[in-house]
Amino acid sequence: YLSLSMRRLYFDHAASTPVGPRVLRAMRPYFSREFGNPGSLHSFGQKAIAAVDAARENIGKLIGAKHFREVIFTSGATEANNLALRGAVEFYKKNHLTGEGADTSARPRIIISAIEHESVFETAKILEQQGAEVIKLPVNKEGVIDIVALKDALNEHTVVISVMHVNNETGTIQPLREIKFMIDAFRKESRRPEYPLFHTDAAQSFAYLYCDVELLGVDMMTLSGHKMYGPKGVGALYVRQRVPLVGQVSGGGQEFGLRSGTENVPSIVGFAKAAQLAAAERGKTATRITALRDELWRRIKSIAPAAEINGPAGDAKAPHILNIYFPGHAAQDLLTRFDRAGLAASSGSACRSRAVESSYVIEALGYDKARAASSIRFSLGKGTTKRHIVTAVRIIERALAK
């Protein structure tokens, strides 16, 4: 990240972060010298499986897992979210809604927030087409879910509740512990006390917030390597022991039967190293980045007094995300001007921005399409400095003047 020059100002860390040098060093041997298949019994395979197991153990410890088998490596947060939702619903349908004495007219219910990432949102939509019932919890202006609406949405066929830890567009932090208490109370009265399962997508939070599965009270938690200075294409789903899931990729039975395919050894090693560094540095990083983010906002507000923040304005948000509404300016035009001047930002989720669709997240906060189409997300990271902020604001000022 030190190589980012003044001409390339990167304010899109929520989309991806660069792989750090220590991570790269940890990964390197596993591309060539230690290239064995972790499933092989010979010494090459043993080296590879030992590396994967160590990575699993380390990530498990960092998130407070009780057993290393609770960490399932995937190709990223998208796949982890798919496994959590599809895996839970498929198990429920097979075991509780079919067979003798089953209520075959019942529909499995999924509860999500209205501002989940596409990988949860679209997956829920597909499950809905396949017969599930999907309840989307409304959020307030800050993006926080309505806990009372959650209570009302619970029923005896609620299979999984998926509420993200930190929103990728606004930085909103969801009250996961409060949700957990509500679920606990519901489970006490339930015929199937293992349900509803509680899943969170922690892709955006791990680098900044303490993500302990006991503290958060979740049964499943999604992580992504490239949001914490690790490689792309690797992530994990934490799955608490005895959480009933059906694997979604079949084959050789790797990852305890939940995700077949030869393990991506170098990326898994890099992911674990990145997670270790992120957890060790997160307090310091969060404090520094919060101050820079506030400075960015102060400076933007002074050159563009009409600008407003989307989402939480105070400190009750993730440090790295600042989403700003620039009235009267099309986000796409601004982003093009920014890019020409060397400033990289985004109009929201990178998974959607190529489609030039405005943000459903901003709309879910209660704003209209026009505001969503005039809003830009700046996301800071370890490489961001005060000088980057000053230069970025100069570029923003010029782009707004055009």
Ligand code: PMP
């Ligand atoms: N969830 C959230 C909250 C995200 O921000 C992202 C990345 N845009 C993802 C999931 C998808 O992560 P991955 O790229 O690892 O599939």
